[in-house]
Amino acid sequence: MKSARAAIALLASIALTSACGLSNTASPPGKSESIKIGAVSSLSGSATFPDSTAAAQAVFDRVNAEGGIHGHKIEYIVADDKGDPGAAAQAARNLVTNKGVVGLSGSASLIDCAVNASFYAKSGISSIQGVGVDPTCFESPAISPVNAGPYLSTAENLYYASEVLKQNRVCLLLAIFGNTNDAYSKAIKSWSNLTGKKLLMEDRTIKPDSDPTPFVLRAKSKGCQAVLYNAVEPAAISMMKIVKQQNAQDMKWIMTSASYTEAVAKALGKSGDGLYANAEFEPFTQAHSPALTDWRKLLTKKKVPLTAFGESGYLAASHMVEALKSIKGPITRESVTKALKSLPPIASDMTGAPYKFGNAAKHGSNTAGKIVQLRDGEWHVASKGWMRYPGKIG
Numbered sequence: 360m361k362s363a364r365a366a367i368a369l370l371a372s373i374a375l376t377s378a379c380g381l382s383n384t385a386s387p388p389g390k391s392e393s394i395k396i397g398a399v400s401s402l403s404g405s406a407t408f409p410d411s412t413a414a415a416q417a418v419f420d421r422v423n424a425e426g427g428i429h430g431h432k433i434e435y436i437v438a439d440d441k442g443d444p445g446a447a448a449q450a451a452r453n454l455v456t457n458k459g460v461v462g463l464s465g466s467a468s469l470i471d472c473a474v475n476a477s478f479y480a481k482s483g484i485s486s487i488q489g490v491g492v493d494p495t496c497f498e499s500p501a502i503s504p505v506n507a508g509p510y511l512s513t514a515e516n517l518y519y520a521s522e523v524l525k526q527n528r529v530c531l532l533l534a535i536f537g538n539t540n541d542a543y544s545k546a547i548k549s550w551s552n553l554t555g556k557k558l559l560m561e562d563r564t565i566k567p568d569s570d571p572t573p574f575v576l577r578a579k580s581k582g583c584q585a586v587l588y589n590a591v592e593p594a595a596i597s598m599m600k601i602v603k604q605q606n607a608q609d610m611k612w613i614m615t616s617a618s619y620t621e622a623v624a625k626a627l628g629k630s631g632d633g634l635y636a637n638a639e640f641e642p643f644t645q646a647h648s649p650a651l652t653d654w655r656k657l658l659t660k661k662k663v664p665l666t667a668f669g670e671s672g673y674l675a676a677s678h679m680v681e682a683l684k685s686i687k688g689p690i691t692r693e694s695v696t697k698a699l700k701s702l703p704p705i706a707s708d709m710t711g712a713p714y715k716f717g718n719a720a721k722h723g724s725n726t727a728g729k730i731v732q733l734r735d736g737e738w739h740v741a742s743k744g745w746m747r748y749p750g751k752i753g
Contacts, residue, residue, distance in 0.1 A: 485695065487505065530583035618636045624733060635731070701718075
């Protein structure tokens with residue numbers, strides 16, 4: 360863990376060094392020039408998030424078809440970090456120092472924030488993160504994610520298990536990626552301080568490719584009433600298949616937003632009935648939700664998958680468009696950052712709290728979610744309206 364952090368820190372330092380002596384502002388677009396917006400996303404590697412930038416592209420394409428921003432078309436430049444810190448550092452430097460992007464929107468990556476947050480701040484550029492995962496995404500003055508993130512979602516799930524479902528014997532499985540360990544600890548501590556309760560069992564040794572059987576058997580032997588797990592899609596499927604094999608479906612299984620996908624529902628079918636997950640936005644499987652009408656119509660037209668990541672990219676791009684439209688005069692890196700920091704909170708029916716960038720040292724405006732549950736092989740909303748975690752993390 361220490362060596363991984365050191366490597367990321369070194370790469371971030373290199374990125375910062377390369378930024379020294381560079382102007383904070385990209386040249387304003389000429390009369391016929393485009394407005395360059397960038398994104399650093401994981402499009403290849405072990406964990407990919409292509410839907411976020413694809414949805415953002417759909418939003419920008421529509422704006423361009425309608426005449427652009429003050430007559431300027433948006434040029435969206437997406438760089439693949441390949442899930443590699445070195446590639447992430449290089450991608451950010453290329454976008455900012457070579458391509459001259461004036462802002463970032465829709466980025467979705469496990470490592471972008473950890474590697475590049477300091478570089479972005481030094482370069483005077485701001486990022487509306489589509490999918491923020493690393494804790495740094497929520498602790499930087501230069502980055503404001505549209506999603507709630509796995510740490511708030513974990514606290515929400517703990518609260519839902521103990522206070523809504525009234526389960527007293529709550530257990531937790533955590534797959535730890537990068538430097539996420541401390542952030543999860545803060546979420547657990549917040550829940551414990553808020554409710555006065557403690558976890559019956561906690562295990563942070565599980566990996567996405569682990570055999571779930573020993574973990575399910577241990578949860579049964581401990582007498583867990585509810586088990587929370589921050590599983591990615593394949594791990595969620597594997598876990599719930601073992602849960603059924605081991606007759607452990609009497610326990611409440613609650614997972615974070617990465618497990619809320621159509622693929623999980625399809626793979627598990629009725630055998631996954633009862634599984635809960637956290638939705639960071641208006642649940643995308645609600646076909647008739649008025650909040651999703653424009654999103655669904657646009658992404659369907661552009662053949663972008665209808666997923667939670669597609670929601671994040673749509674929102675990130677839409678908020679960037681609002682900021683760009685508010686600028687009077689040249690659109691530069693400096694004016695975009697100023698516009699984002701002075702933009703009033705943006706309310707949306709797709710989220711339970713208004714989006715805000717603001718002039719703050721850290722950001723985390725998405726503070727609400729909805730709990731969904733698999734029934735008859737389909738996702739249904741289980742919580743009553745938006746669930747706002749009443750505690751404070753960190």
